[in-house]
Amino acid sequence: MKEKRTSGGFYAWLFQRITGVILFVLLLVHFWVTHGLPKPEGVTYERIAPRLATPTWKVIDMLFLVCALYHGLNGVWMVVQDYVDSELWQGIIFFLLVTVGGILFFLGAITVIPFKAAV
Amino acid sequence: MAEYTFRIFRYDPEKDETGRVQEYRFEPEPGWTVLDALNYIKWNLDGSLTYRRACRHGICGSCGMTINGKNRLACETQLKDLGTTVVTIEPLRGFPVIKDLLADMPPFHDKHYPLKPYLLTRTPPPTDKERLQSPEDRKKLDGKYECILCGCCTSSCPTYWADKNFLGPNALLKAARFLFDSRDEGFEERVNVIDDKHGVWRCHTIFNCVEACPKELNPTQAIVDLRKLMLRGRL
Numbered sequence: 001m002k003e004k005r006t007s008g009g010f011y012a013w014l015f016q017r018i019t020g021v022i023l024f025v026l027l028l029v030h031f032w033v034t035h036g037l038p039k040p041e042g043v044t045y046e047r048i049a050p051r052l053a054t055p056t057w058k059v060i061d062m063l064f065l066v067c068a069l070y071h072g073l074n075g076v077w078m079v080v081q082d083y084v085d086s087e088l089w090q091g092i093i094f095f096l097l098v099t100v101g102g103i104l105f106f107l108g109a110i111t112v113i114p115f116k117a118a119v
Numbered sequence: 120m121a122e123y124t125f126r127i128f129r130y131d132p133e134k135d136e137t138g139r140v141q142e143y144r145f146e147p148e149p150g151w152t153v154l155d156a157l158n159y160i161k162w163n164l165d166g167s168l169t170y171r172r173a174c175r176h177g178i179c180g181s182c183g184m185t186i187n188g189k190n191r192l193a194c195e196t197q198l199k200d201l202g203t204t205v206v207t208i209e210p211l212r213g214f215p216v217i218k219d220l221l222a223d224m225p226p227f228h229d230k231h232y233p234l235k236p237y238l239l240t241r242t243p244p245p246t247d248k249e250r251l252q253s254p255e256d257r258k259k260l261d262g263k264y265e266c267i268l269c270g271c272c273t274s275s276c277p278t279y280w281a282d283k284n285f286l287g288p289n290a291l292l293k294a295a296r297f298l299f300d301s302r303d304e305g306f307e308e309r310v311n312v313i314d315d316k317h318g319v320w321r322c323h324t325i326f327n328c329v330e331a332c333p334k335e336l337n338p339t340q341a342i343v344d345l346r347k348l349m350l351r352g353r354l
Contacts (some may be wrong), residue, residue: 008316009314009315009316009320010314010320012316012320013346014350078323081282081321082281082282083281083282
């Protein structure tokens with residue numbers, strides 16, 4: 001093959017799988033704890049907010065945030081690599097994805113980290 | 120047999136701007152394959168029909184084409200097994216069309232060159248015997264060496280349709296055939312080619328290649344095996 005070959009793809013592939021497994025586990029935990037499955041309970045501020053204000057849940061929610069952003073945006077990036085040939089456009093879209101990821105991470109972090117339950 | 124309708128993709132680069140479908144109706148003889156029907160059309164109805172054929176026994180891989188939406192070898196596909204009397208025949212998808220059912224295969228074959236699809240050795244061979252391989256090591260190549268290069272797998276791969284630089288299931292199966300060969304010493308050279316964003320990591324595990332392979336090989340499994348091999352090498 002004549003075209004220039006570039007290294008890469010391994011870590012994107014590996015972390016897509018790792019974050020996928022973490023998200024699967026976290027989603028089960030989320031549904032179990034928040035929605036009280038298998039016996040559904042009401043999702044009320046009084047029941048949820050004190051738990052979200054604990055350091056443990058802040059760590060879990062930050063992990064959720066990081067994994068969800070990476071998994072989702074990396075998935076979009078994989079589709080872009082499939083369908084966008086132009087290196088210029090790939091670069092522009094990559095920059096946009098990283099920017100969107102950064103903004104969403106910032107918004108998530110300032111919501112999760114300083115959260116205090118006003119109960 | 121009943122009368123069959125053959126709906127065949129036709130394209131002549133000297134006359135047509137784009138492809139068209141031409142219909143032929145006749146009664147095939149019992150036991151005919153799709154290739155027999157194509158031969159009948161070419162020899163009796165329309166000599167201008169162009170397609171690739173050679174061995175007629177499912178060995179050469181020349182007559183891979185899309186038959187009723189599935190990639191198959193025309194010589195191995197019995198008309199009665201199609202379950203319909205309307206047979207649509209198109210050239211393999213994902214490749215440029217030269218004429219009628221003749222797909223241009225160099226984009227497919229070119230993927231093999233960087234992989235060096237032959238035994239690579241650095242150590243000198245034994246002087247009194249050939250390079251021996253244990254039956255257990257030989258068994259590791261089952262399902263990897265039988266490929267006949269028909270192109271049905273790569274042509275069915277949506278990732279290849281989108282990314283023409285993707286090595287494709289066939290070249291990756293070929294890489295696995297040598298990387299898992301106990302006699303081969305070309306590990307670094309081959310891994311450098313497949314460890315690429317257009318290589319082994321590009322596959323999205325769609326399994327179309329497994330469905331398409333007329334030899335019932337499993338390129339997806341070979342790709343997974345390659346990933347495991349490379350993961351172990353990195354970690």
